[in-house]
Amino acid sequence: MKGALDNGRCFLSFDKRRFCMNPYMKNPTVFCGEKSVRDFLNPANYPAPPLVEVSGLWNFCKENGIQVHASCPSFQNGTIKLLAAYNMLQEAENAGMLDEIKGLVESTSGNMGCALGRIGKHFGIKTVKVIVPSDVAPGRLEALRMAGVEIEFVKSGAIARAKEYAQKGYLHLNQYGNKHNPEAVKKWLAPRIWGQTRGKITVFCSAMGTCGTMIGTSDFLKAKNKKIAILGIHLEKDEAVPGIRTLARLAEVSLPWERHVDYLVGVKAKESYKNSVMLCRAAGLDAGPSSGSAASGLMAWLYKTWKSNELDNFRNENGLVVAVFVCPDGPQAYIDKYSTFLDPMDF
Numbered sequence: 274m275k276g277a278l279d280n281g282r283c284f285l286s287f288d289k290r291r292f293c294m295n296p297y298m299k300n301p302t303v304f305c306g307e308k309s310v311r312d313f314l315n316p317a318n319y320p321a322p323p324l325v326e327v328s329g330l331w332n333f334c335k336e337n338g339i340q341v342h343a344s345c346p347s348f349q350n351g352t353i354k355l356l357a358a359y360n361m362l363q364e365a366e367n368a369g370m371l372d373e374i375k376g377l378v379e380s381t382s383g384n385m386g387c388a389l390g391r392i393g394k395h396f397g398i399k400t401v402k403v404i405v406p407s408d409v410a411p412g413r414l415e416a417l418r419m420a421g422v423e424i425e426f427v428k429s430g431a432i433a434r435a436k437e438y439a440q441k442g443y444l445h446l447n448q449y450g451n452k453h454n455p456e457a458v459k460k461w462l463a464p465r466i467w468g469q470t471r472g473k474i475t476v477f478c479s480a481m482g483t484c485g486t487m488i489g490t491s492d493f494l495k496a497k498n499k500k501i502a503i504l505g506i507h508l509e510k511d512e513a514v515p516g517i518r519t520l521a522r523l524a525e526v527s528l529p530w531e532r533h534v535d536y537l538v539g540v541k542a543k544e545s546y547k548n549s550v551m552l553c554r555a556a557g558l559d560a561g562p563s564s565g566s567a568a569s570g571l572m573a574w575l576y577k578t579w580k581s582n583e584l585d586n587f588r589n590e591n592g593l594v595v596a597v598f599v600c601p602d603g604p605q606a607y608i609d610k611y612s613t614f615l616d617p618m619d620f
Contacts, residue, residue, distance in 0.1 A: 358388035360457035376400030383413035390420030450527035458489025506570035512542035
């Protein structure tokens with residue numbers, strides 16, 4: 274039986290070897306054939322991630338013509354890191370860098386390691402070794418084990434340790450200095466944000482870890498409208514908030530993040546976790562601690578800008594401030610940390 278469409282119903286096509294939806298239907302959520310899993314993992318095949326207005330969480334926004342939206346790539350494949358992981362591997366494959374290597378090695382607090390573990394085998398890579406800090410969250414550690422990676426703990430110097438393995442036949446993609454990290458976001462996330470806001474966005478905000486999301490989105494948006502304000506959120510002190518760094522630790526990032534940020538905003542761990550809980554409970558989002566950091570920093574900046582009578586500088590032609598922050602991943606792997614930073618009444 275050949276596949277066909279009839280009155281919105283889908284008929285299935287058979288052959289002697291496999292059963293699959295008819296590929297001629299071009300259904301964007303169906304992946305078939307020998308490369309079905311790799312096609313599924315390819316961000317180029319994703320629809321735009323959800324963009325959810327959450328302005329109603331803050332009376333201040335409603336009273337001052339501010340629209341706040343959460344971009345939620347975590348709803349598509351668990352973590353935004355999958356974009357960078359896929360792009361870095363694809364570019365390495367195109368350059369012949371995956372031939373005759375022992376495996377991959379990467380310094381990571383969790384998400385990039387999970388993404389490489391899930392994707393690597395579909396690029397012919399048998400071993401993925403990750404170098405993680407010794408204080409990595411138990412939930413994140415379990416996620417790494419689920420991804421099938423080899424784990425090595427270090428108290429400090431994770432990037433240097435990864436470079437040592439690179440001298441022993443492993444490929445070190447180096448997410449902190451690899452230009453294909455921000456390029457992934459520039460290709461697969463930033464254009465969607467621009468389109469979803471119909472070009473009306475005036476403020477973009479992201480927590481800074483490797484800074485790939487910040488750089489890639491800033492590159493794209495500034496090319497569209499130089500007046501868009503780019504906010505970079507960092508930790509005020511070195512606390513356990515995964516995926517976001519202090520200014521001192523951003524010195525370890527060799528990607529040129531400084532020239533892509535208009536405003537730096539520091540946040541505390543407690544408010545990051547508290548806002549993560551609020552986004553999950555009140556907005557129904559899959560929003561982890563770094564999502565809470567972005568929301569905290571954005572609201573602090575908006576309020577400060579309003580207090581200094583400068584908010585009108587960031588309105589579009591419709592008289593609205595349209596702000597977007599990114600939710601990179603969910604809270605599941607960090608659940609044990611919430612009770613550490615939050616009072617019982619908050620968690």
